Amino acid sequence: MKKLILFIVSDSVGETADLVAKAAASQFRQGLETVLIKRFSHVEDESQLDEIVYLAKQQNAIIIYTLVKSAMCQKLKQECRIKEIQCIDLLGPIIERIGMELGEKPLEEPGLVRQLDEDYFKKIEAIEFAVKYDDGRDPRGILRADIVLVGVSRTSKTPLSQYLAHKRFKVANVPLVPEVEPPEELFMIDPAKCYGLVISAEKLNFIRRERLIALGLKDDANYARVERIEAEITHFNNVVSKIGCNVIDVTNRAVEETANVILSELTNRHS
Template sequence: MKKVNIIVASDSVGETADLVARAGLSQFTPDQCDQETARYPYVESFENVDEVVQVAEDTNSIVVYTLVKPEIRAYMESKLQESTVKSVDIMGPLMNILRDEIEEEPYYEPGLVHRLDEAYFNKIEAIEFAVKYDDGKDPKGISKADIILLGISRTSKTPLSQYLAHKSYKVLNIPVVPEVTPPDNLFEVDSKKIIALKISEQKLNKIRKERLKQLGLGDKARYATEQRIQEELEYFHELVDRIGCTVIDVSDKAIEETANDIMNIIEQNDFDELKKDS
């Protein structure tokens, strides 16, 4: 099977080039080619360019780049021409056309689109929120959260929080552990904001045993025993019944699928509230 490596290089965060690269790759299934993308943000010097091109040569990668500063872009073009690396300049041709059409020099300043984009700031704020309030670190965030995730260990709370944060939702996740009393303010917020992540005993047992093996601890620790898992699941169901929140079974779902279900639930709840107020 053909392997395709893409290096995304940018003098900002690289989101634009990354989206274009992934959009292109999405037209080919994993059965057709093995795909891998690496991002090199903040390419701001000739040394950075040298590194990108060298890595691309070493890994037989395609370089997809968005470089605004003309001197850095020109240097990238020259280095790529000297090499055998295939490349796509996403920003350069459009910038040249716009400059000729408008008959003015552009700012040549990386990242301007994000500074002008309120949605970008909201997303960054949501990402920072998810990190700050991950794994029940600070219950003070409960009242500020758009979504609160509940789940026992290994139900993908953290990756779900990060995925939803990239969709600009402020997400706080709380681990459900029988020995730990949930924060009082969890029972004071609207239960429609709370999503409980359910998982089957068999699936959880398998995941935890694999996790223990990865940590070099074997698979006999209490963490992965049927008795412990049953205790946690029973406590989980008791807590969920007490709160009266929505439950999603994540046993056989990908992160993206679960996240889409959560977003649909939250958006529907918001829509229902609007109908009540109208």
């Protein structure tokens, strides 16, 4: 049975070329059994290329590479031509075509796609965290969060949590209700990562009445009465005073504006 050796050469991890090689080999009945793949990752200088080409010649291997630096690509092509070794450039032609269409030169920085993947998964993790620890469902999330939001009902805690999660922050939010003792975890965290969201009684009265109407209920329920709202705000003030956290008035602020206040403060704190 004939054996074929493929050398995967990359200035990053080499996952892209490895997957492409396996996908191609899988198209043959005995491809995955007879094709041996050897990966050479993080190849960053020409001396490494010389060694790889030497080995490829000894083992009669085909080189498949994903090198983003043009100088390294040219070096490998030249050495393969001299040694009469077959080589396949997976990225070069695509990068060249995209550059021509965009009128730009490539960055030639290895590992950028991996950085993008890590950034993407960090955002997904933050979004899942915000969902899991929304509305005080599990107070354990308070201790794990980057940002903790507290406030009475209808102060945009959930949409603000999701907005900040898309910025890759793990956010937990906790509703404050006079009849329910706030979780003890709120008083165990660094007050600097906690933000209280306050709103005027008049504005909250309007929001809650509209909410009740949208649900097909009467708008004079206790939930929307000014006296009830004022009692909730008093309770809120007592709790945030005990926590010692910052308070943001969201009365006339959009979610994005409130988020920018928090993000600006975090940036200033770490600058």
